[in-house]
Structure formats: structure tokens, C-alpha cells
Amino acid sequence: MIFFINSELQLPQDFEDDVVQEVLKTGTDLRQYSRQIEKELKEVENRSIQDYIKESQNIASLHNQIAACDNILERMESMLMNFQLDLGSISTEILYLQKKSVIMSQQLSNRQLIRGPLSQFIEDMTVSETLIMGIMDAPVTEKEFLLQLQTLNHKINFVKEQSYKEAKSCQDVKEILEKLKIKAMSKIRTYILEQIYKFRKPMTNYQVPQNNMLKYKFFFEFVLANERNVAEEICGEYIGTMSKIYYSYFKSYSTRLMKLQFEEGATKDDLMGVEDTAGRGIFHKNSLKNRGTVFSIGNRADVLNIQLEAPIVVPHTASKVRVHVSIALAACCGRSCQSAE
Template sequence: MWLDRLAHPSSGASTPSNSTRAYSPAPRPQQQQQHLSAGNQPNHPAFSPRSSSLSLSLSTPNASSSSLPNTQGNANSNTNTNGPLRRQNSSRLDQPGHVDPLEVLYNIIGTRPKTKDPPTISVIGATTGKPDTLVENIDFGELSLEEFIQQPKDIEPKEARKQSDVQTLEQYQTERDRFQDLHGAIAGCDDVLKSVESYLFRFQTDLGVVSAEIESLQSRSTQLNSQLENRRNLERLLGPAVEEVSISPRAVRLISEGPINLEWVKALNEFETRSANIEANATSNIKAVEDVKPLLSDLKNKAIERIRDYLVAQIKAIRSPNINAQIIQQQSLIRYKDLYGFLSRNHPALAGEISQAYINTMRWYYLSNFTRYNQALEKLKLHSNDRNELLGGDLNMQKAPFPGGRSPGVTYDPFALGRRMDILKSNNHMALSSYLAEEDKSVHGIEVPFRNFNLALVDNISAEFSFVTEMFATKSFHQSSRKVIEMFEPVFALGQSLTKSLIEPSADCLGILLCVRLNQHFAFELQRRKVPVADSYINGINMQLWPRFQKIMDMHTESFKRLAAATNTPSSSRGAVSALALTGPGGDTQSTAPHFLAQRFGQFLQGILALSSEAGDDEPVSNSLARLRGEFDALLIKLAKAGNGASGDGKRRERFLCNNYSLVLTIISDTQGKLATEQKEHFNELLKNSGGRR
């Protein structure tokens, strides 16, 4: 029976090679092999690992279920007929560690026969439950389970076994390569993990060292914080006292060795402040103060020495040719004015010597420059104006050359103001340069050189006074003013000499009055700039101009007197010629047209009034003009009588006077001011008295 063969195979039996049973290449589960080995069936071909069709056979229910009854019947018959054999098998199954093959089959097929009295086979030590691992995927083909078991084991064709071997070999090679790659990957991972392990080990070691160092630093930091706090507390207590008796090394080094600049000045101010504090604490018995005193004295002497050398060098630089002193004043002296202040406080004698050296240098500087400028102004061409150019003079007479030969006589009207008044209204406040003065070929009045010289003088005086008051601030206001006056004394003398040279040989009354008004403008400008140092110079110029103006006005008045006297002596040849020349144009003594003297007088009067529109009552213009006007009125009356005779037509004489008075009023009609109003009222009265209407 197949059950007996399954349960009791011969130990020496081998699987025949010509078995017709299909051989499955599917691998055999390990647990099933263990069960079979426990029943002494290690080489049964049904449990070969190469069986690949077992799963397909088990999946067909007809193949497995159709063979179960026969199998059970055969098993029962075998049991009944072979009692001794069953007993022999039962005696083997009773051995520990063996499993009933029938139970195995039942477990494989998953069903049991439906019998009332199923055979009970007790196996000692066997488990009745389903084994953990079952043999699956057995290919039964068209055979029943009984036929499948009874079929020869060597009937598998060689072709199938060869093909199965080839497949198994290919599968093995495939699996072998895959497992080799997997083995190599695992080995590489193992190496990487070993390196990571060593790195982590070293990192752990280094981390321990760092942790120890951090702990050391923490303790050190705590110690330093404690020391710092103690030092801060000490500095808070001793800092102010130490600051009062100490000077920074940087300041000391800078004062003794550094260049003189703004940083040097700051260090000097710091040194002076600390020195004052130390001197204030000199009465206290402090050891540090006594130790610092000699060092402060040496440093102070060094600072005084360096300041002296610096100021002397700058003063010497002013004496260089073609140097602009204002550049040195602004960039090298005013910028470091604290140096002189320190010197005056710590060494007054030396400061006085340096200030006197500066005064002497600037005295020479201004004198030399204004001398050259005066020489350039002397090259300007001026209108020649001699004594013959008077209101009652003869313009046909040959004019004398201008003293000094500055320019030949140029035809112009000396009694008309014209555009000469524009010099008072000019917006150009810059003096004419020396180069332009030397190159100028035009002819000017005496007011042009006078204005340029004094304008340059006012600008330089203002700049120098501002510099002195700021540089020598330790001096009083009067001391600074005296210093500036001392510097400009030679220049003041030069200006007075220039004014004298301009007005002495000239009879230009309008030009002199223009100089007077310019001088007044300069005085107002100096007052506006608050520069009082030139007051004496301004007053001196006025003392030159006003007397000369009055003298020339008197000369004009005398010229009218001479003409009036000439009209009274017609018998003399010269008097007759003068009378005929002055009577009328073309020698017409019967003409009632305005006389040319009235035209000349009207223009001259208009210029005087225009320049005196803002004149005060204290000026000598009013008195001089009143005398001149009186002589003019007397001359007109005599001319009227001389032209018409004693028994002549009185109406013609009145008409002659009216025409002359009307001409004068017409010329001065646009003038303004108190003096102009008085003159208009006077001539209106004369015109009314002469029978005319205005």
C-alpha cells in the first residue's frame, strides 16, 4: 500500500531515474522536510525541492477531492488486513518525535473523510494542529492523489529535468549575482559605518575636551568679571581725582613733537585746562601733584617755544615778495588764534614782542603796497583845470598845462556836472587794480583816483581791524585800535599827500565837492562796519577839501566882481573889449537873449545843488553859494544897463533879466533838497520883481 511505503520506506531505496511521475522543481518548505525526516522519509520524490507544479495541482479541487475516498478505503482495508503491520507502524509512530503521515496528508489537502468512526492514531509527541509550514504548489497533473503517490518516481522525462536544471541554474546565477552585489553593498556599508564610528568616537573625544575648556573659560570669565567690577568700582572712586592731576600721553606727545594744526590746538587747550586744575590743587599735600609739577613746567616751556617759532615764521612769510597777507592771516593766524592767547597768558613779554613784530611787518607791508598803488593811480589821465576855468574867466585864453604833465587839455565843460555824479551811485565797490590803472587810456576827473585810493584804504583798514581784534583778543578794544592806527599811519599820510596833489593845482570846484561827498560815504561805511580807527584820517581829508572848496568858490566870486568892474570902465581898451565880449553873442549890445554867463552859472549852480541835496546846515556850501549868487545878480544888472544904456528902453532891460532868470530856474528845476529850494525861491522872487511870471 502507498501508505505503508510512505510510512516505512526502505533505508537503502533510491529514486529510480526512469520514473514517469512529474517532477516539480519548486523548493520544499523546511518545516515539511523536518516532518518527513521524523517519519524516516528523507528522499521521497514528492517532497523534492525542485517540484514547481504543486501549487497548480492543489489549486485544482477536482484532482484532489476525487482521490480522497479511494484513498481512505484503501487505508481502511490495509488497516484491517494487515493488522500486524499496523501494529508495527503504530509501535513506530508511538516513538517520540514522529508525526502520523496521514495527519500530514490531511493537513496538506485541508479536508478529512466524513466517517462516523474515524481512525484514531495517537502519535506520541506529535502535534495535532496544522503545521507551521505546508508543502504547497504540488503539480498532480491528471492523476489522483493515490495514483500520484503510486506512480514510479523515475518516469520524469530527461528533457523536463534538463530544462528544470537549466532554469534552476539560471535562477541560481541570477540570485548569486544579486546576492553578491548585496554582499558587496553590505560590506561597503560596513566600512562606511566603521569610519563613521571612528569619526563619532573622535568627535566624542574632542567634545569632551571642548567641554572641559568651556568649563575652564567659564570659570576664568567669572573671575575676570569679578576683577572688572572691582576695577570699575575703583575707577569710579579714584577717576575724578586722577583726571584732575593727569594729562594724556597722546596730548603730551602731540604738543612736544606733533605738527601745529587743529589737533595740536585741542591738545594745548586740554593741557592748559589740566594745568589750571593742578595749580588749583597745589595747596593740598598730594604726592602726585608734586611729581607732576616739573613735567608740566617743561611741557609749558616747550609749548611756548613752539608757538613762538610758529608765529615768527608766519610773520616772516608776510615779508615775502608778491605775497597776499590776508591769506596768511586767515589760514595760518586766525585759524590758530588760541596760540597767541596761550602765549599772552603764560608769557606776556614774549607775546608783546611778537605783536609788535607783527605791527612793524604790516606797517611796512601796507606802506609798500599803497605806494605802488599810488604810483599806478598817478598814471591816470586827468582833465586839466587851471585858474582860467572860472565862471568869470575867458575860456578863449590859452590854458596852462596841468602840473606834472599828466594829460593835455581835453575839451570838456568844467562847470557842468553831467555824468560825473554817477560815481556816487556806483554799485561797484571794488577799487581799480594797479594793472588796470596803468593800462587805462581814458581821461577822468580828480574824483576817480581819490575814490579808488580811499576805497582800497577803507577795505584794508576794515579787514585789518577785524583781524587784530580777533587775533589779539586778549588786548582791550583801545589797544587793538591803537595797533591798527600805528600800522596805517604811513598810509594815512600817503592818502593826504595824494589828496593835496589832486586839489591844490585844480580849480575844479565840482570835482572837489565830489571828493567831499565820497569822503562822507567812506565815513558812513566805516561807521556801519564799526571801524573807528580811520576817523582821524577822514577828518583830516575833510580839513583839506573844505578849505579848498571855499577858496575856489571865492575865486569864482572874484571873477564875477572883475567882470562887473570891467563893465563900469568901458573907456579903457581892455575893459571895453571885455564889456563887448560879455554883452551878447556877436557883440550885439541890444540883444535881450540870455547871456552865456547865465548858462554857465546855471549849470554850475545845478551841479552844486545836486551834490548838496542831503547837505546839512553846518556845511560851508550855503554861505559860499550865497556870495557867488549875489555877485551874479549884480553882474546881470550891470550887463542889462550896459547893453541898453542909462536912457535906454526899460522894458528891454527887464526882458533881458527875465530871460536870464528864467534860464537859471529852468536849469535847476530838477534839483532837490533844502538848499535847492532856497535858490529856486530866490530866483522866482527876482523873476517876479523883473516883471516876468513863473
């Protein structure tokens, strides 16, 4: 059956293909054309099968490569997933480390702030071996003992202050400080009393040991601050000793001054402006033997100019000087008498 194309007919959309339109225009039998096309397709299919058969090894190799790639990609996916999880954990750890770094930095700053006061506290609280040896073995007159005594006094006051704050470390050093204080107190008491007893020796210039004691005035300050009973004992001994010394000195001065006192007193008739004839009469008698020296200044000004600032006079020393002067004058007088004969 032959189909003729009518230009006026409306073709379906599938017939708008160029090949179909060409077949319709040439008047070709469609069934024959269909069988021909089917035959060509069969031939193409056979050739394709032969090509597939020829490339079967390559296809198998390609399949294996694709499977291997698929395994590799699967492992890579697993690795990337694990890496993503690791990155998440690393990010969390970084945040944790940042927070910890801030905390550690704050702790370091706090430790640096407290380092100075804490070091000073430990130094003030610690009782070193040097301190113990200085208090126990060093003689009182050595400088080492004085330095260690000042250190001991500072530590005693510091521990006493910290005990009010209920510092537990005070209990660790309180006993040893108390023993050192007792030892130092005993040595100081013995030394000061020995110095005071030196004043009681006859013919002793007490100013020398007094000046020596001034070098160790911190000893008495330490005793007064830590043991008032011992300080009162030392004060009592010193006051008693010096009272007796000053009493003996003033008694000697008073005795010698009484010997210099005039037994006769000046009257109105003994004034320097009165004429010698004014007091003469039958019942008048001159009462003063040395009238000219009653109102004269003499060497009294030396008391203000020289003797006021002069060192204290030690009685036994002055007595020795007077004896030597008397001997010298007697010797001079003896030589003068011999020359006159």
C-alpha cells in the first residue's frame, strides 16, 4: 500500500522528523523500510556485541578499576568523616585549652602577686641555724650576738602578731623561739649585772663601764619588751648601786664644802663703800679677818666659764692629785729652807 502526502493534511508531531518526511515524500513502502531499518539495527547490534566481546577484558578491567576506585572513595569518605570528627574534637580541645590558658594565666598572676609577701612571711617565720648558733654560742659582747638578738626580737614580735590572726605556722616555731628568748635573757641579765657590780669596786671610775653599757642599750630594750620582771630587777640593781655611789660622792662634796664655809658673816659695817674711820669707836671691833675677800669675785667666774662644761670630778682621783701636789709643794718648801740656811 502506497501513501501519498497531502500538503494540506495535518501531520502528527512525530512525523515532523526530517527522515520521516523524506520517506513520505519519496513514497517508500513503510513496511519494507521498517524491515530494512530493523535489519540494519540487527547488524549494528551484532557488531556492537562483537565489539563488546572484543573489549570484554578491558570492560572487566574497567569494572575492577571502578570497583577499586569505589572502595578507595569509600575509604576516603570514611577518612574524611573521621577527620571531620577529629577536627570537631580538636576545635573543642582548642577551646578547652584556651579557657585553661586563661585560668593558668590568672593563677600565675595571682601567684606572682603573692610571691613577695609569702616569701617575706616564710623568711620572718623561719628560725635559721645561724640564729640558733648566734644566740646559743656567741659571746654577749660580740657583734654577731647583737645582730642575732635583733633578728630574734623581730621574729618574736612577728609570731606574736601572727598568733592573733590564728596562723597555724606559729605553733611550729613558738617553742624554739621561747627557748632562744630564755637563753638570750639569761646571758643578757648576767652580763648587765656584772657591769653594774663593777661600779661597786672601790676606787672605780664608774663612767667607763657606763659608757660601755651604752653600746649595748638594745639588750635592756629586749629585756624590757619580753620580760618585765628581769628588767625591774636590773633597774633595781642599777638604781641601788648608783644611789650609793652618788650618796658617797655628794657626802664627800658636802664635807669638803663645809670646810670652806666662813664661820664669820659680813655686816653692814663691812661694806666696801664704808670709810675705815666710820666704824672706829671704843666698843667697835672688826669682825672679819679678811675683809677684802668677802665681796671679791676672785676665780668664781671659772664655775660658769670652765668648770660647768668640765668632766665630772671623781673623788678618789682628785684626792690622788691633791696628795701629789701637796708632796710637790712640801718638797719645794724643803729645798727653799735649805737654801736659806
